[in-house]
Structure formats: structure tokens, C-alpha cells
Amino acid sequence: MADDTGTGRAFPNQIDGTTPSAPASTPSDAPGFVPELATQPVTDLVDLGQSLYVQAEMFLTSMLRPWNAYQLAIALGLWALAHILRALLGPPIRNWMGTREGWPKWRMRILVVVHQRLRPIFFVMLLWIAVVVMREVTWPSRSYILGIIATLATAWIVVVFATRLIRSIFLRRTVRYGAWAYVTLHVLGLTSDAARLLDRAALEAGEFRISLLLVVQAVVILGVLIAVARFFTSTTSKRIQSNEDISPSMRVLIVKMLQISFYGIAFYIGVKAIGIDLTGLAVLSGAIGVGLGFGLQKVVSNLVSGVIILLDKSIKPGDVISLGETFGWINTLGARYASVVTRDGKEYLIPNEDLITNQVVNWSHSDDFVRLDIFFGTAYGDDPHEVRKLAIDAAKGVDRVLSFKAPVCHIVGFGDSSVDYILRFWIRDPTQGLTNIRGNVYLALWDAFSENNISIPFPQREVKMLGGEMPSAPD
Template sequence: MTQNRILSHMLAGIVRDYGEPVMIWQAGTLLGTLLVAWLLARLVRRKLDSHRRARHESVRFGAESLHKALFPLLGGLLVWAVQTALDDYMSTSLLELALVPLIGIALIYIVFFLARRVFGRSGQAHAWLSITEKAVSVMVWVGMGITVLGIQDEVLRWMESVRFRVGTAHMTLLSLTTGLMWVCATVIFALWLGSVYEDRVMRAHSIDANLRVALSRLGRALLVLAAVLTSFSLVGIDITVLGVFGGALGVGLGFGLQKIASNYVSGFIILLDRSLRLGDTINVSGLQGSVTEIRTRYTMVRGLDGIETLIPNEKLITDVVQNHSSYLTRGYAKAAVQIAYTSDLERAMALLVEAAQGVERVLDDPAPAAYLAGFGADGINLELGFWIEEAAKGTAGTRSTVNVNIWRLFKENGIAIPYTRRDIRLVGGLPAALGGAVEIGHAQTIGEVQAEGADAQAGLGVDPGTGTARDVATGA
């Protein structure tokens, strides 16, 4: 009996028309309609390609699915129009059967387009994107199979017969499935609208960058909220029950979720008061880097070593934040060096200035300057100060180049860089532990023997004057 009902639908029409002239007419009409649809899809695709080249990667990523949906969508519409027009004059079983895969495949690619715009913002696949595409593909293909077999009414009646309770509400498998589908569809559609809205807002260069980010985040949140409320209404859930949920959420925010709520509120404050901007170089709690992204919960900072750190927005509100980009992007650097007292001081200071000239990213205005920082125990302390352009990119390489130039110029011009020297005085004879050092196989001077004794005493780790430093002085 079930087989008869199945064959009485689409498959029965195909079996009836098979071998008849009307089947040839339907096949010719279907091929001609699909050829027209293919030409139209190709024309529309060219129009979209010219517009797509000016868009960013995430839009191009989603547009690929939209292009794939053009042919089955246009083909389905044209086949439906032709089938409707010829239905009164001839059998259209083949056209009716062709509508199922055309509309189904078009629906799959349209959902892919919406999902990739929502979950593929950076032009790369997301975990939720893969789950959504697989779930939609399975549901659509199952639906197409049920439609071709003509058992959709039996399946719906069976789903309606499966009843259960959720709390005090009586539900069926059909109502639950329909509700979930409506919720998913409305939320994905709202996220897609939010994505389009965010693209438009972010391209409005007349608006401040922080304000654009705040408006896009707020717009997407409102659209998602409206989608959830709308889907609940369509399913039949009373929205007034959300009042209880809102009260519970308020209690949760007061206890366990207060940090999360504080970060979200702090994020909107940062975006609205424009205290930080994208690209600013900041220093917070010893971490220095460039602000690459300001989210509603955290701010992403890329350090000078290239490592990205997520900083909770609350920390940027409550802690002291140094902004190095508020009025300039250059940074001040110093190179310290010591020269011998016998060296030419004025010549050394001139060589310091010369060492910083011509180095990449070292600014000529303000010009590098050399300073006499002080007089040390072993030599004269000099300091070279210079400004580096775009210090947020790092200063270590530039300072290294300047130090190499200093070493080279000092070596070429005879400027000596002193090193620490110590004079050790031995009082009395050598300790017994060093007695073996005097018995040597070749002639040595008294000064050499004393030097060996001094080195050995230094290895003992005792200071000659205080008993706490490296060298030792022994008394008689």
C-alpha cells in the first residue's frame, strides 16, 4: 500500500510518461530552460565579480557560495515558471521532479553564503561554519529524498504523534524541530544582517574609528536580540517568561559574572570615550605593544616581539596605561659607552654623533646628540641620545647598528674603551696551599710568582680588604 502511495506521486508520473513523446518534449524544454539559466547565471556572475574585486577577503569568501547558487536558483525559478505555464497543456512530471534538486541545491548554497559571511569574517573557515554546512546539507538532502518519494505527509504525521513534556509545556517532535529551525534561521539571518551592517559602518571613514567599532558591535547585538525574540514568538513561546530569566541573569551578574560584565562595559567605554585607538602603542603593567583589535570583552595588543596578548578591558580602565602614540610615534633611545682618560674627549663625542647618522629609522630632527654623563673609576662615561622613527616596530636592531658603528669608529680613530683593572698587594708570605707553586722547573721572577699567588688567592673567593669580595690578602 505504501509502495502504491509512493508511486502515485512524482515517480509514478515519470514511469507513466516514460517512452511517450511527451517525455521528449519535457526533456527538450528542461534542457533549454537550464541553458538559459546557465547563461543568465554567467552574466550575473560577471557583474558580481567586477564588484567583488573591490571588497575585502571575507566578502569574497562568502561570495563564492552565492555564485554557485546562481545557476540552480535561476534554473529552479525558470523551470517552475515553465512548468506552471505548460501544466494545463501537457504532463510535466519531469519538470516537477527537476524542481526538487534545483531548489534544494540552491538552498544549500544560499545557507552556505550566509554562514560564511557570519562565521568566516577573516576569510578563513570557522568550526561553526563546518558544523552548519554539514547539518544543512544533511537536512536538505533528506528533505529532497522525502519529497521525491512523496512520503512527506506520513513523516509529518509521525513527528506530530511523538509527544513529550518540557516542564509544564506539552510539545511534539514536529513543534520542537520547527522551533529549532526557526531559531537557527532567524539568528543566522540576523548575524548576516549584522555583518552587512558592520561592513557598511566600517567603510564610513567620516566617522571616528572607535565609534565605528562601537556602532557595529551594538548593531549586531541588537539584531541578534531581535532575532531571538522574533523566533520565540514564531515558535509560540511566551516572551514574558524571559522576565524570570532576566532576574536570574541579574543575580548571576552580581556574583559569578561580574568580571565578564565589567569587561563588556569597559569595552564600550573604551570605544566611546576614544581613550585608545587601533594602532596605538601602549604600555600596561609592563607590557608594551600596538593595539590591533578592540573587542567588547578584551583588547588585543601585539608586543614588540610579535606575540599577541589579550588584555581584559577592565584592566585598561582601572590600571595606569601609557599611550605612546597619542601625539607621536617616535621613540627616544640611548647608547652608553666609556672611554679612557687618555683619549681625545671632543673627538670621541663627535664620533658618537657620526655613529648615529645615516642609520635607518634614526631621525635627523631632532639630531643625535652626545653627552658627558660622568667620570667613572676606569674612564669617562659618555652617552649618545637619538630618536627612532616608529619605535613600536622595535628599537633593538637600530640600537645594535649604532653600537656597531661606535665600535668601528672608535677603533679606526684610536679611541680606547677601558676595562676594569685591579692591583693586588700581598702582605707577608704565601699561604701553605700555594707552597707548591714556588717549586717550578724553570726560572721565574719574584713578580711572576706573586702574580700566580694572586690568581690562586682570587680563586679562593675572599676579598683582600674585607674578606667578602673575590681577592685575598694574607697577613704574617
Template sequence: MRQVETWLVGLGLAQAGGDDLTQGAVALGLVLLALLAGWQGGRRIGPPLTELWHDRVGDGGESVETRICSLVRHGIAAILLAIVAQNYPWGILASIGVGLALGAATAMLVLTLLRAVRLPSWMAWLVAGLVFVAILGRSVGGYEPITSTLDAVGIDVGRRRVSLWSLLTLLLTVVVLLAIVRVINRAIAQALGRARTLDATQRLLIQKLAGIALLVTAFFFGIDALGIDLTTFAVFGGAFGLAIGFGLQKTVGNLIAGIILLMDRSVKPGDVIAVGESFGWVNKIGVRAVSVITREGKEHLIPNEILMTQEVENWSFSDRNVRIAIPVKIAYDSDVELAESLMMRAATESSRVLDTPPSAVWMTAFGDYALEYEVRVWIADPEGGVHNVKADVLKRIWTLFGEHGVKVPVPQRDVRMVVPVENALIPIPAPVTE
């Protein structure tokens, strides 16, 4: 014991004849108790909180749900270790031990929280490392030695000094604000998801407006926290704003168009639309473009401005029912009444065709070689495709026509050949057969 004390005195971690070793042993015991309490809290409190989170939030917070037990464990340990560190004037040896444990627990808490809000791994580890160093430095002598050392490494740019300390402060401020914005955004999304009085479009609009407001607020709060004087950027800001006005007018136009689309609800997620050659159902309305998924599985990104300035067919704007016209031709010598009843039967027996509104069979024209009909049917799920319904009805008509002897004609043309004789056209006589 005496040799250990002599060695610690030589390192400057204890005083000769002092009770640093006793304080160190007591601090070690308290650290172990705090860690044990955190481990037990994670085991006993974590699962009920995880279940409560799952019941209230559902499937929208998987990254948080899987880390609740770790958050509880590190949080309890950090709180207890902070109480231990603040409520007794520990010696240097005990302060180092408590500081190491408190820094590690707090850093793990910060790391788990930042990963829960899906920040990049390198960013989360960097912030956790900075938190660990800051807490350990405060425990062994305060922040002044650390800040002075970091501030000494840098250069002067005009009236401002760019140092490691200012860069770390900037990085930490950005990460903290980004984490707060993500947490609030997620909380707003979860609250809107439980609002039954709002439809999907209204929830999406409120969420996007809230996200924009949060980013703007976080930007100005960060500027104020870093002590940046915006008046120094007045001229640059005016030029930059002018450049944005010319260079990003399409981007800003798409942003405004997207907000208008969400407000007037002319195009909503889930609608079936046709824009030019693109036909499919709206997956989501983004800040810049609308995502439309086609029947082929392709995802078309259509700029919001196009939906505002060009003609758009919305098949499910006010009513999801869509009528499909299927052309059918029958021979002139067919039984018209039988053919019409068979076409009606084929339409009503198709699985996706609605009973209400009822299907209809209409004769539309006397064609060159056939009687022309239209079989008009209604469906309520246009996102499931249109051509497959036509194919199903036509197959049923072909089968029924074959069973009842109704003919589907093919085009027929009479060709007559003539030769010129003394500026007159004389038909060639037909061959005589004996």
C-alpha cells in the same frame, strides 16, 4: 507507452485515461528549460556580478565572491521553477517532477548562501535538506501531512509539547536569524570600511555596538517567532540575572571596559603599549581582552579591565615619535670633542633614527672610571623594536671609536691588603725588586 501508463496508474501517480503523461512530459521540458536558463544566467550574469562585488567590497568577502555564479545559477532556476509550479494545476506526476526540481534548486540556493556566510557545513546541509523536504511536500499534497507526522513524535512537558516539528522549527529559526545577523554584520563592516571620515577605532566601536544590538534584536525576534511567553521565565530570569551579576561580573566589566577604551580612544589598534611585562603593538580590541603582539611573535591577551585600572604606557597615543636614550662611556684621557662628534655621527647614520627631532649627545656624569654620556635619538616606528636601534647605534660607535683611537674603559679597582698587629692595621710593604 500504454505499459508505462498502466504502471504509473498502479503506483497512484497517474489516472487511467488521463493526460498525466502529457503533463509530465511538458513539465519535464519546462524543468529542463528552467535549469538551462539558470546555467546560462550563472555563466553570463555571474562573472559581471563577481567583478562588481570585488570592486565594491574588495577582499573582505572572499566566501561570497567565489559563490556568486552558483547563487545566480540556482536562484534563476528556483524562480523559474516556482513560476512553473504556481501557474498551472499540474497532475500528481508533473507536480512530483516540478517539486523535485524546485526543491533541489532552492535547497542548493540555501546551501550556497549559508556556506557563503560561513555557517558550519552540517548546519547548512541540514537546513537545505529541510527546505527540500518542505518544498517537495507542498508540491505533492501540502505541509499538513508532514507537520502532523513530525508533531506526533514528541512528548508533553507541562503545557507545552516538545516534538520533532517544534525542534526543527527552533533549529530553522535559529539558523535563519544567525545567517541574517552575519549578513547584516558583514554589510555594516563593509560600509564602515568605506567610510573615510571614521578612523579605525571608531569603525571598530560602531561595528561591535551594532553586532550587540543585532544579537539582542535577533534574540527577541526569535522568542516572538517561536511563540515563547517570557512572563513564564520572570522568576527564573531574575535568579539568572542575579547569578550573572555575581558570577560574570568580570566578563561584563571587561565588556564595558572594552567599549570605554574604544570610545575614549586611549588605546587603539596599532598603538605600541607597555603593560607590566608585556610590550608590543595592539592587534585588536576584543569583547573580553586586548590582543598585544610582542617582538618575539607572542600574542598576549590582556583583559580590558587591566588597561582601565592599571598604568599603561602608550608609546603612540598622541605622537608616534619615541625617544631612546643610549648610555655610552669613554676614558678620561679621551678627546671629548672628537668622541661627541663620533657619537653624533653614529646616531645620524642609523637608518631608523629621525632627522627631526634631531639627535643629541649629552654628558651626564663623571663616573668612577669613565666619562658618562647619553646618546638620545628619535624613532617613528616603535612597533619595529627598540633594542635593535640601540644595537645598531652602539655598533657604529664602536667602529668609529676604534678607527679614531677613542677608548672605551673597563672598571679598575685598587686592592690593598692589611694585617692586624697589636690592634692596629699595618699595611704590608711592597716587595723590593732589585
């Protein structure tokens, strides 16, 4: 710890760099055995642990000094004062936030995060005020501990706000805790010692060596790069999805390609930054690729089918399709499946391979115009010319039926009890449903026929009893 002159580090390095020799009981006559090399990692760890123990003992001893104890007491008092300020000012700030109608969502999210961190924010502000005041009225060494606490608290608050940009909760917590640990070690001057300790805790097998330091670096670097790649991917995807000049299928394809590119670049840069050589993985990756090719044929087939669908634009988000008994519109196109939402609210996840190999009816592939047919019959005593005219006029009066593509009505046959007709009409919004428009046209036909005395016959049967008289009706 620093003395009353205010100089020195918080935790001075006590490592002298010497390496203890091997124990006398080591079998030095064994062939190929070198005592110094065999005991080097163990002795280094012991030496470093003793150094850290000495520094921790010096820190605890320094806390017994009056001014250091006073500074800790001042920090605890400022924390209690920050808690009181949070209790007093938190509700009014919350009420003020509720009146901010019309503000952008990003600004409201910042306010919510700030409101959740009011206590540490007040604590940091009070700490720096106390540090400035004490440096003006007393010696710098008597505010040294407060300065360290203020620096650590400020760095931790900055880390909290910076990691809020990471959406993944697991990744956010990993980066946050890692950044807190690094900042703490850096402020206390223990970065090099911690790095040496983590580097010496390693597993070695021939030329292969992996240490805890390498694992920590990999987690931090890859976490940051993946978070940056995810941020750029989401931002670019929103702009592409809002561009009306690009077709929906091309938007999906571009977004997928950007995701693969950004995450691939992030992984490659992270691995190279850590220092891992990827050339040795070429043979292994080839063998793994062959195994995956046989074991994941369906998955690969669906992935390739999804790319083909996006390229040939046969199906795109918003199209109305029929596949077997499934009728609905495409909600999303994924890498493995397509999401089809039906009129009854069910969402079917259809594999991309089925959309390629099976017969699919795309009601809105080239345009939105769809022709619908309905069948009906009238009695033989009704004039067919008048029936056709009434049917066409009834269809024209229904909403969603197109007028510039005039409905037509034709006789298709003479049935057992009725003259059979077909009524054809066009719509341009199949996403609004087909059954409902057919029902509306049938209802319009019913009203028109009722007003003009056109009858709709139905089969009638007469039953005769053979071998006796008809039974008389009961009284």
C-alpha cells in the same frame, strides 16, 4: 497519484476528521476523568498515521503502472547521462576557471560552487527538456512524475546555492536540510499533514505546551534570522573598518554594538514569530542575572573594562604598549581581552581588567614620537667636546632617527675608569622595534670613535701576591 487525465494531487489527503471513541475498558467512573479528552492525542496520531500509510500505499501501487515506471526509468537514465556530462565537461571547465585571473573573489567563489554542483545542474536541465518534450508528444499525465522530480531537483539546487551565504557549517546544514524537507513536503502536497503530525507530538504541563512543530519552526526561523543578522553584521563591519575618518577604537566599539544589536533583534523577532511569551521570563532572568553577577565577576569586569577602554581611547589597535615584561603592539581589542603581539612573534592575550588597573606604558598614545636614551663612556684622555659632537653626528646618520628633533649628548658623570655620557634621540615608528634602533646607534658610535681614535675604556685589575715572591713563569 494522478490518473491518465492528469488531475489530482500526488498524495490526496485521506483524513476523514473523525475521532475514535475511548476503549470500553477505560475506567470511566474515575472522578474527573473524561475518556474523549484523555485518548484524543493518541487517537489523532493513530488516525493520521493510518492516513499517511494509505497514501504511501497508493503511491507504491501507482508506481506499478507502466507509464509511471517508464518515467522513473527515464529519470534514472537522465541521471546517468548527467554523470557522463560531468565527467566530460568538468575538466575543461576547471581549466577555463584557472585562466580567469583578475576576477573578483565573489565571482570565483560562485564558479567554484557551480563546478562542484555540475552533475545535479545537468540533471535538472535534462529533466526539464524531457518534461517539455513529453508534454508535447504525449498526454500530460505521462510526464507527471518527471515534472515532480524536476521541480524537487530544481528546488533543492536553489536551496543549496541560497544556503552558501551562511558561513557557519552547522547552521548552513541545519537550514539546508530543513528547507529540503519543507520543499519536498510542499511539492508532494503533504505540508498540512506533516504539520498536524508534528503539532500533535507535544509535551504538555498545565498551560505549557511544546510540540515538535514548534521546535522545527524555532530552528528554521532563528537559523534564518541569525544568518541574516550575521550577513548584515559582517557587511557593515567591513565598511566601518575601512572608514579612515573613525578612530580605531571607535570602529571596534561600533562593530561590537552592531553585533549585539543585530543578534538581539534577530533573537527577539524569532521568539515573537514562534509565539513564545517573554513576559514570564522576567523573574527568571532577574534571578539568573543575580547569580551570574556573583559567579562571573571577572568576566563582567573584563567586559566593562573593554567598553571603558574603547570609550576613553586610552588604548587602540596599533598602539605600542609595555605592560610589565611584555612589550608589543595591540593587534585586536576583544570583549574580554586585548591581543598584544611582541617582536618575537608571541601573542599575549591580556585581560581588559589588567589594562585598566595596572600601569601601562603607551608609546604611541597621543603621538608616534618616542625618545630613546643610550649610555656610553670614553677615556679621560679624550676631549669631551669632540666626543659629544661625534656622538650627535653618528646618531643623525642612522635611519629612523629624526633630524628635525636633533639628538643631544650630555655628560652624566665621571666614573672609575671613564667619562659617562647619555645620548638622546627621537624616532616616530616604535612599531618597527626599539632594540634594533638602539643597536644601530651603538654601531654608528663604534665606527665614529674608531675613525677618530676615541677609546672606550674598560675596568682593569692588577693582582699582587703577598707573603712571598712572585712565581716564575714556566719555560
